[in-house]
Amino acid sequence: MAQRTVLLILFDGVQSLDVTGPLEVFAGAELQAPGSYGIRTASLDGAPVRTSSGLTLAPDTSLAAAPAPHTLLVPGGQGTRSPAPALTDWLRRHGPHTPRLVSVCTGAILLAEAGLLDGRRVTTHWAYCDKLARDHPSVCVDPDPIYVRDGPVATSAGVTAGIDLALALVEEDLGRETALTVARHLVVFLRRPGNQAQFSAQLAAQTARREPLRDIQQWITEHPAADLGVATLAARAGLSPRHFARAFRAETGTTPGRYVDRVRLEHARRLLEDTTSGIEEVARASGYGTPEAMRRAFLRTLGTAPTEYRRRFRPAHTP
Incomplete structure (x- = not known):
């Protein structure tokens, strides 16, 4: 089984749960199936970042030195409102060559800014769906589901929906039993279907x-x-x-x-x-x-x- 590299992008103002939720899912899967995932975190320059809640996260490396990922995960947070142009440029250059692009919450805005969502059906946090659709009319924004898969692109709604999407990806990669074990350890449901509404x-x-x-x-x-x-x-x-x-x-x-x-x-x-x-x-x-x-x-x-x-x-x- 070939190892899949999962690269999580960090930036100032990132939502901490958008990072740690999916990270815990992939890390848990790696514990169950050693060698399945190589998990790396990277900021633009390799320096620590401060999350929107004030928590400081120290990345493994810089984006320039990061390995080419199989799965590129872009979290959301306040930092997506005014992203560094260099970050958008990096996504624009590397995104098209990445087998699987994933966003959590307003991370979809960064992917859209980089032109990676044109013609795709996507979702994001309900509070930002109108903005995403207004700013990027070539993107088909669906405000209802907790996550959406469209080819190699997977986008999810706010915060905990990133865990649901990560579990779905693990199930796709390693099978239901591994994903179920991870879900049990995290005390979450294995499978909220992606089409499930963001709101009851x-x-x-x-x-x-x-x-x-x-x-x-x-x-x-x-x-x-x-x-x-x-x-x-x-x-x-x-x-x-x-x-x-x-x-x-x-x-x-x-x-x-x-x-x-x-x-x-x-x-x-x-x-x-x-x-x-x-x-x-x-x-x-x-x-x-x-x-x-x-x-x-x-x-x-x-x-x-x-x-x-x-x-x-x-x-x-x-x-």
Whole structure:
């Protein structure tokens, strides 16, 4: 087995977890499969860098002296807002010759500045997706997934999503058992699928200020198959349907119907990813009633049918 060199770029203002999260994954894999990864860190001039949290990181070497990597990992952080031109130039020269380009969080901005994301589908931290799309119109920015693979380029959302992506890369390189062992040691899930939304339904919507409405949000999440019409939900909240609908939208930023739609879709996706339940059973458990209703919802929101979604995002050996 040929060793894969993983090079992590360091710079002032880097987000420490964007570096240490993936680093711990690759280092853990190297412990399980010695010789699998050669991990190196490098700053532009080889000098220590100060992270956005104030932690100082000492790199192994300078970029000029760094070995040609198999996997080049570019973290994010405040330092991506005004990157050193020399760093962008280095990425522009070396990126096209690297077998696997990886970014965590706003590291995607550095890759885009170097012209390495043109024509690619990518993601980044939700708060910077609009900026990335606006500043680089030739890049297809998807704000929803926690990570995206497009050919040799892999981009991830903020902070912990870098761990998910690194685990996916280890699974690709060394197999599921090695990745599972690393995940267990880090006490994280082995596999949050890359298409999983950066926000759950409850996080995507604002949390209501008033307790009755907060309770309704929680009840919807716990009972996706129940009658979740406005009249029923309003009665549970002790409000008239009109007052409930108006208050729910004012406090959560979305309508009751859209919130219910997102909860049901999220629930169905989890069942398709993590269970062997039949499509009809998943549709009933998620509140769609019929497989056709669930199919329409998946096609409308995700652009794929439930059966195809399961084929793509649930490992064949999932129990």
